[in-house]
Amino acid sequence: MKIFNQINVRLFVAVSMLLMPASCSLSDTNVNPNASTEVSVSAVLTGAEVSLGFNLGVNAGLVANIYIQQASGANGDAASFDNYTSSIQYFNQTWRGFYGDVLDELKIVKTAAAQQKLPYYSGIARILSTYSYGTLTDLFGDIPYKESLYGNNITNPAYDKQQDIYKALQEQLDSAILDLSVPATDNQGALPAADDVIYGGNVERWKSLAYTLKARYAIHLSKINSTDAAQQVLKALYDGTRYRGIADNSADALVVFGAATTNANPFYQQNTNRPGWIGLGASFVNLLNGNEVTDAATKPEGPLVDPRRAYFATTYPAGSNTYRGSAPGVPGAFSVIGSFYGTATSPVIISSFSEAKFLEAEARWRINPADPLVKTAFDAAIRSSFSRVVSNPADPYATPDKQTAYITAKTTLSGVAATDLNTLITQKYIALFLQPEAWSDYRRTGYPALPLAKNATSVANPNGQIPRRIPYPQNEQSLNRNTPGGSGYQTPALWWDK
Numbered sequence: 259m260k261i262f263n264q265i266n267v268r269l270f271v272a273v274s275m276l277l278m279p280a281s282c283s284l285s286d287t288n289v290n291p292n293a294s295t296e297v298s299v300s301a302v303l304t305g306a307e308v309s310l311g312f313n314l315g316v317n318a319g320l321v322a323n324i325y326i327q328q329a330s331g332a333n334g335d336a337a338s339f340d341n342y343t344s345s346i347q348y349f350n351q352t353w354r355g356f357y358g359d360v361l362d363e364l365k366i367v368k369t370a371a372a373q374q375k376l377p378y379y380s381g382i383a384r385i386l387s388t389y390s391y392g393t394l395t396d397l398f399g400d401i402p403y404k405e406s407l408y409g410n411n412i413t414n415p416a417y418d419k420q421q422d423i424y425k426a427l428q429e430q431l432d433s434a435i436l437d438l439s440v441p442a443t444d445n446q447g448a449l450p451a452a453d454d455v456i457y458g459g460n461v462e463r464w465k466s467l468a469y470t471l472k473a474r475y476a477i478h479l480s481k482i483n484s485t486d487a488a489q490q491v492l493k494a495l496y497d498g499t500r501y502r503g504i505a506d507n508s509a510d511a512l513v514v515f516g517a518a519t520t521n522a523n524p525f526y527q528q529n530t531n532r533p534g535w536i537g538l539g540a541s542f543v544n545l546l547n548g549n550e551v552t553d554a555a556t557k558p559e560g561p562l563v564d565p566r567r568a569y570f571a572t573t574y575p576a577g578s579n580t581y582r583g584s585a586p587g588v589p590g591a592f593s594v595i596g597s598f599y600g601t602a603t604s605p606v607i608i609s610s611f612s613e614a615k616f617l618e619a620e621a622r623w624r625i626n627p628a629d630p631l632v633k634t635a636f637d638a639a640i641r642s643s644f645s646r647v648v649s650n651p652a653d654p655y656a657t658p659d660k661q662t663a664y665i666t667a668k669t670t671l672s673g674v675a676a677t678d679l680n681t682l683i684t685q686k687y688i689a690l691f692l693q694p695e696a697w698s699d700y701r702r703t704g705y706p707a708l709p710l711a712k713n714a715t716s717v718a719n720p721n722g723q724i725p726r727r728i729p730y731p732q733n734e735q736s737l738n739r740n741t742p743g744g745s746g747y748q749t750p751a752l753w754w755d756k
Contacts, residue, residue, distance in 0.1 A: 299366075299367050299370045299371055299374070299376060299379045300448070300450075300453040301453070302363050302366050302367050302370075303363075303364075303367050303379065303382065303383065303450070303453055303454060304453045304454075304455055305363055306359075306360055306363035306364050306367065306383075306386065307386065307454070307455050307456055307513060308455060308513060308515075308521070309355070309359040309360050309363065310360045310386060310389070310390060310513065310608075311513025311515070311524070311606040311608075312355075312359075312513075312524045312606070313352070313355035313356055313359060313360060314393065314513075314606055314608065314694070315523070315524035315525055315606040315692070316524040316525070316527075316528060317351055317352040317355045317356070318352060318356075318393055318397060318694045319606070319692050319693060319694050320339075320525075320528070320536060320692070321339060321352065321397075321694075321728070322397070322694035322696070322697035323691075323692050323693075323694065323696065323697070324336075324339045324340060324536075324539070325339075325342070325697060325724060325725045326539075326541075326687070326696055326697050326700050326708060326724065327539030327540065327541035327542060327551075327583075327586050327708050327709075327711075328538070328539055328541075328542040328687075328691055328692060328696065329536055329537070329538060329539055329542075329595070329692070330536070330537045330538060330539045330540075330583065330584035330586070330591075331535070331536065332534060332535060332536060332537035332584050332589060332590055332591035332592075333534045333535050333589055333590070333591055334532060334534070334535040335348075335535070336532070336535040336536055337589045340584075340586060340587050340588075340589070340711060341586075341587040341711050341712065341713045341714040342711070342714050342716060342718070342719045342725055342747050343713075343714075343716050343719075345732070346718075346729045346730070346731055346732045346735070347731070347732040347733075349728055349729065349730070349731035349732070350731045350732055350733045350734075352397065352728070352731070353394075353398075353731045353733070353734060354733075356390050356393065356394050357394075357406065357407070360386070360390050361387060361390050361391070361406070361407055362407055364383045364386055364387045364390070365387075365407050367379055367380075367382075367383040368380055368383045368384065368387070371383065374446065374447055375444070375445065375446040375447070376445050376446070376447050377437040377438070377440050377444055377445060378437065378438060378442075378445055378449055378450050378459070378461055379445075379450060380434075380437045381433075381434040381435070381436075381437030381438035381461070381464060382434075382438075382450060382454060382464055384430050384431070384433055384434035384437065385430075385431065385434045385464060385467060385468050385471070387430065388427050388430045388431055388434070388471065389471060389608065391403060391423065391426075391427065392427050392471070392474075392475060393694065395420050395423050395424075395752075396478070396694070396697075396698050396752070397694070397727070397728045398727060398728055398730060398745075399420055399727050399745075399750065399751075399752045399753070400417045400418060400419055400420050400423075400742060401417060401418065401420075401423070402415035402416065402417055402418065402738075402740075403418040403422075403423050403426065404416070404418055413737075413738075414738050414739050414740050415738065415740065416740050417740055417741070417742060419753065420752060420753040420754070421753045424475060424478075424479070424753070424754070427471075427475050428472060428475060431468045431469075431471055431472050432472075434464075434468050435465055435468050435469070438461040438464050438465050438468075439465070455513060455514070456511055456512065456513060456608070457511070463504075463509045463511075465502070466502060466503055466504045466505060466509055467504060467509075467511045467608070467609055469494050469495060469502045469503050470494070470495070470503040470504045470609050470613065470614045470617070471609060472490075472494035473490075473491040473492075473494040473495050473503060473614065473617045473618075473621075474609070474613070474617060474695065476490035476491045476493075476494060477491050477617055477620060477621065477702075478698055478702060478754050479754050480620075480624070480702050480703075481702050481754060481755065481756070482754060484624050485624065485625065487621075487624070488620070488621035488622070488623075488624035488625050489621075489625065491617050491618065491620075491621035492618070492621050492622070492625075495614060495617065495618055495621075503611075503614040503617075503618075504609060504610060504611045504613075504614045505611065506611050506642070507610070507611050507612075507642055507645055507646050509611060510607065510609070510610040510611055510612075510646070511607070511608035511609045511610070512605040512606070512607055512608065513605060513606045513608065514603060514604075514605045515602065515603055515604065515605075515606075516602070516603065517602045517603055518602075522602035522603070523599070523600070523601065523602055523603065523604040523605075523606070524606065525595050525599050525600050525604065525692065526600055526601055526602045526604060529594060529595060529600060534591045535591075536591075536594065536595065537583065537584045537590070537591035537592055537593065537594050538570075538571050538583045538584065538592070538593045538594060538595065539583045539584060539586060540555035540582070540583035540584055540585045540586065541583065541586070541706065541708050541709065542570075542583060542687075542688070542691070543555070543571055543581050543582060543583030543592075543593055544557070544583065545564065545684070545687075545688055545706070546563070546564045546566070546567040546570060546571055546581060546688070547559040547560060547563060547564075547567070547581055548560030548561060548562045548563045548564065551684075551706045551707065551708055551709065552707070552709050555582050555583050555584070555585055555592070556582065559580070559581075562663065562664055562667055562668075563655045563660075564655075564664065564688065565644055565648055565653070565655055565656035565660055565661050565664055566598075566643065566644065566647045566648060566656070566688070567581060567655060568596065568597075568650070568653055568655065568656070569596050569597055569598040569647045569648060569649065570595075570596050570598060570599070570647070570691050571583075571593040571594070571595070571596045572593050572594050572595075572596050572600075573593065574592040574593045581593045585712070586708075586709060586710070586711035586712065586714075587711030587712030587713050587714050588712050595692070598647050599691070599692055607690075607693055610642075610646070611642045612639050612640075612642045612643040612646070612689050612690075613639075613686075613689075613690060613693075613695065615635045615636070615638045615639035615642065616635075616636075616639040616682070616685075616686040616689065616690075618631075618635040619632050619633075619635035619636040619639060619682060620679075620682050620683075620686075622635060623671075623678065623679075623682060627671070627673065627675070627678065632671065633669055633671065636669045636671075636682065636685070637665055637669055639685070639686070639689065640664075640665050640668065640669065640685055640689065641661070641665060643688075643689040644656070644661050648661075668681070668685055669681070669685070679703055679705060680705045680706065680707070683699050683700075683703045683705040683706065684705055684706045686699060687699065687700070687705070687706055700724070701726050701752070701755050702754065702755060708724060710722055710723065710724065711724070717746075718746035718747050719746060719747040719748060720746075720748075721748070723747075723748060725747035725748070726747065726748055726751065726752065726755055727745070727746075727747065727748070727749075727750075727751070727752055727755075728747070729745045729746055729747065730742070730745045
């Protein structure tokens with residue numbers, strides 16, 4: 259039985275691929291010069307983008323965000339995710355969803371785009387492939403990269419070291435930027451347009467996403483070298499003084515779903531098909547209530563309620579004015595995903611202006627905590643999140659005055675390193691609700707300081723700690739002889755998390 263609803267949301271049937279030749283380089287992976295030139299890159303790109311949104315939301319987002327107590331596995335099979343006791347067979351779908359439903363399709367786009375001389379399609383596919391591999395390696399650690407997606411030609415692909423994969427991610431984003439920087443006339447065919455459901459073919463926005471992702475992968479290395487990671491973030495986001503990351507909310511990278519049952523938002527599908535299985539975590543709702551992550555879930559709201567509360571969460575009991583999350587590891591659904599993410603047409607966010615500004619704020623803080631631009635970027639990150647999420651001007655908790663009061667209080671930096679990093683990352687944790695990136699932030703910083711789940715000790719998680727990785731899936735362990743042995747929720751540690 260699968261924990262999450264696996265309704266197929268793809269809009270087009272994928273075209274079958276020819277098998278790739280055996281040689282491949284790490285910096286230019288999975289482009290097959292022998293594949294058919296009759297592939298419709300337009301149709302396949304659309305399906306790959308929608309599949310990415312679905313898999314990012316359910317097969318990566320909900321799993322990661324249960325671990326860090328934004329969501330909760332409140333009932334049913336989802337309860338095993340709340341205390342890290344789920345069978346490794348549940349991760350088959352995460353693995354298959356990204357490799358089979360997304361990366362295989364993007365490989366078709368890259369191959370056909372190379373043959374048909376469509377650099378804009380190639381650049382888009384490179385960015386989305388990089389994002390998908392980046393998501394997989396941040397979930398599992400070492401993964402097949404160079405030998406992945408070869409079908410029956412390579413049935414036991416080797417695992418690449420995460421350190422090598424991270425180098426390749428940056429290289430692929432650089433290549434994508436070059437593809438997207440050529441004149442439109444270099445494309446010997448139609449340009450991406452409505453078939454690109456993320457940006458509608460706007461190549462400048464695709465480039466801004468690529469630079470923001472370069473900054474994201476740079477900050478992940480903060481435990482390896484804090485100053486260098488921060489410098490690489492700013493180098494990605496700025497060309498000298500010219501800002502080139504995602505520049506405002508209109509340029510956020512979103513997959514927006516439809517109202518029909520078969521293409522609705524994945525969080526909506528989950529709650530519709532398995533009501534009560536997924537709730538919200540007490541740690542997250544406590545923050546929305548203006549309290550601390552470690553407070554009792556029943557504690558009354560504090561004096562400074564988060565203006566996004568009514569959009570991120572539902573009330574509990576229904577019709578009341580109160581909000582309550584589920585304590586980690588304790589079954590029971592209270593508040594659930596609210597209207598911003600929980601309706602049929604809600605978006606799944608790939609990256610955003612808010613994330614870019616959080617990246618900038620942290621990078622500047624790591625280089626010089628006294629830099630006034632730290633607070634400038636920090637304020638912009640929170641305010642842009644409010645602008646995207648808050649939609650009811652009559653909400654008494656979200657008036658302009660309430661928003662300003664919240665920002666004034668929550669962006670104050672004390673000069674104490676641990677306190678200030680907690681302040682920065684906790685606000686990012688709230689703003690990146692239901693995005694797996696928040697788990698990466700937790701693992702590299704330890705913030706917010708979440709309580710341990712009840713009954714979370716198992717063979718795969720012997721000390722009951724919050725997971726730092728996902729065990730390799732059952733199918734991969736059974737069928738690929740190169741799968742590293744002994745993976746659990748803590749070990750082996752990810753390269754950037756040591």
